[in-house]
Amino acid sequence: SKSYQLVVVGGGAGGCTMAAKFSSKLGKGKVAVIEPADMHYYQPMWTLVGGGMKKLEDSGKPMSKVLPKKADWIKQCVVSFDPKNNKVMTDDGQEVSYEYLVIALGLQLNYNQIKGLPDAFSTPGVCSNYSPLYVKNTLKSLENFSEGNAVFTFPATPVKCAGAPQKVMYISDEYFRKHGKRDKANIIYNTSLPVIFGVKKYADALWEVVKERNIKVNLRQNLIEVKPDSKEAVFQNLDKPEELTIYQYEMLHVTPPMSTPDVLRNCGLLVDATGFLNVNKETLQHTCFPNIFGIGDCTNVPTSKTAAAIAGQCGVLRKNLSLAMAGKLPASLYDGYTSCPLVTGYSKCIMAEFDMNGNPLETFPINQAKERRLMFHLKKDMMPHMYWIGLLNGYWEGPKYLRKLMHLGLK
Ligand code: FAD
Numbered sequence: 296s297k298s299y300q301l302v303v304v305g306g307g308a309g310g311c312t313m314a315a316k317f318s319s320k321l322g323k324g325k326v327a328v329i330e331p332a333d334m335h336y337y338q339p340m341w342t343l344v345g346g347g348m349k350k351l352e353d354s355g356k357p358m359s360k361v362l363p364k365k366a367d368w369i370k371q372c373v374v375s376f377d378p379k380n381n382k383v384m385t386d387d388g389q390e391v392s393y394e395y396l397v398i399a400l401g402l403q404l405n406y407n408q409i410k411g412l413p414d415a416f417s418t419p420g421v422c423s424n425y426s427p428l429y430v431k432n433t434l435k436s437l438e439n440f441s442e443g444n445a446v447f448t449f450p451a452t453p454v455k456c457a458g459a460p461q462k463v464m465y466i467s468d469e470y471f472r473k474h475g476k477r478d479k480a481n482i483i484y485n486t487s488l489p490v491i492f493g494v495k496k497y498a499d500a501l502w503e504v505v506k507e508r509n510i511k512v513n514l515r516q517n518l519i520e521v522k523p524d525s526k527e528a529v530f531q532n533l534d535k536p537e538e539l540t541i542y543q544y545e546m547l548h549v550t551p552p553m554s555t556p557d558v559l560r561n562c563g564l565l566v567d568a569t570g571f572l573n574v575n576k577e578t579l580q581h582t583c584f585p586n587i588f589g590i591g592d593c594t595n596v597p598t599s600k601t602a603a604a605i606a607g608q609c610g611v612l613r614k615n616l617s618l619a620m621a622g623k624l625p626a627s628l629y630d631g632y633t634s635c636p637l638v639t640g641y642s643k644c645i646m647a648e649f650d651m652n653g654n655p656l657e658t659f660p661i662n663q664a665k666e667r668r669l670m671f672h673l674k675k676d677m678m679p680h681m682y683w684i685g686l687l688n689g690y691w692e693g694p695k696y697l698r699k700l701m702h703l704g705l706k
């Protein structure tokens with residue numbers, strides 16, 4: 296069995312970033328990343344892939360090219376955790392021991408919790424920007440749309456990038472306008488949430504956008520079944536569970552229910568009652584096991600789950616894990632920074648940035664609740680480089696210092 300000073304579980308945004316930082320600090324052979332996937336995807340690009348602004352192929356790179364050279368890549372799936380004995384088991388039967396463990400498993404997409412899915416993705420009009428398997432269906436659905444309802448969903452679970460379920464809708468609205476079929480389309484946003492967006496400043500702006508574009512928003516509506524033969528989507532009213540509403544669809548964009556991966560959810564020692572990794576929301580250290588830390592979507596840090604949040608967390612985790620390795624207590628505190636570039640069309644974006652209490656935390660000294668072309672280009676043309684080069688190599692730790700600099704003398 297193998298043994299490392301640091302084992303990182305998951306080689307996505309958070310795992311790759313932390314492995315880069317610590318393998319360069321500790322040197323060769325000290326850090327292992329356990330990750331089964333061949334490809335690493337820059338998931339934020341899928342919103343643009345769905346709208347035909349980027350290719351799916353542009354959003355992925357081989358995992359072998361992305362993970363740090365100085366870390367050992369164990370290309371396996373973790374199948375169980377044994378935190379009391381400082382080891383994890385992989386699906387080829389190996390045990391991997393660690394002094395310190397970083398858990399960065401992300402979220403699992405549970406399409407199968409909706410009756411009729413995932414099978415209905417092979418039928419016309421059903422699409423989802425959340426998976427590389429189904430994101431190409433989105434542009435196809437837009438192209439083939441002639442008339443009827445275009446329905447967009449938001450599930451009754453936490454999701455990554457809580458704005459993405461409606462970004463696709465604003466892009467679709469503009470697509471229909473550009474192609475002369477907007478008057479034939481009835482655009483409907485059915486969300487499980489009681490609000491359009493969790494942060495009031497941006498929710499107010501989004502209500503203006505939907506009003507102006509004639510988009511119908513229904514709150515507390517949860518998709519439970521897709522019937523592709525009759526092109527019907529069944530929604531449950533979460534406030535009156537006996538009330539079901541059937542929507543005929545021409546296009547249906549599904550944001551699936553999500554949870555942490557089963558392997559994590561099933562380890563009662565590591566997770567809270569909701570199945571998320573139980574960490575201190577400021578230090579990112581596990582609440583019971585001081586040699587375990589978490590980053591990203593799989594943790595129970597009460598902030599919106601994004602790559603931008605990982606940028607905000609990775610500097611805190613770098614410091615606190617280094618302190619732990621030196622026998623000291625964690626001292627760096629995460630402020631909950633997260634960001635959601637709310638793309639509202641083919642050239643516009645509301646750049647939402649906020650903390651874990653729902654307070655705006657904007658980088659630029661301008662009102663970011665306004666739709667802006669500059670922010671669209673930041674999202675479309677700059678962010679991919681910041682991700683691949685800055686974040687994944689361990690250099691970009693979020694815009695905190697930029698924000699402080701930009702607001703000098705203003706606040
Ligand atoms: P991930 O990057 O998902 O990585 C998890 C890794 O764990 C994966 O590589 C997986 O293979 C691996 N894994 C899973 N199970 C196991 C196992 N048993 N053993 C070992 N490894 C395992 N964020 C933004 O900041 N801005 C945006 O505009 C934005 N838009 C988005 C749009 C869409 C459509 C989507 C889907 C996401 C978007 N995000 C955005 C969110 C962002 O992509 C995620 O928050 C981020 O990738 C989370 O990183 P992570 O490391 O927690 O998880």
Ligand code: UQ1
Nearest residue numbers: 339602603606634678681682686694
């Ligand atoms: C960010 O740091 C980041 O991570 C690389 C993203 O993920 C793709 C983002 O979408 C955003 C918005 C940020 C925040 C950065 C700035 C300059 C606002």
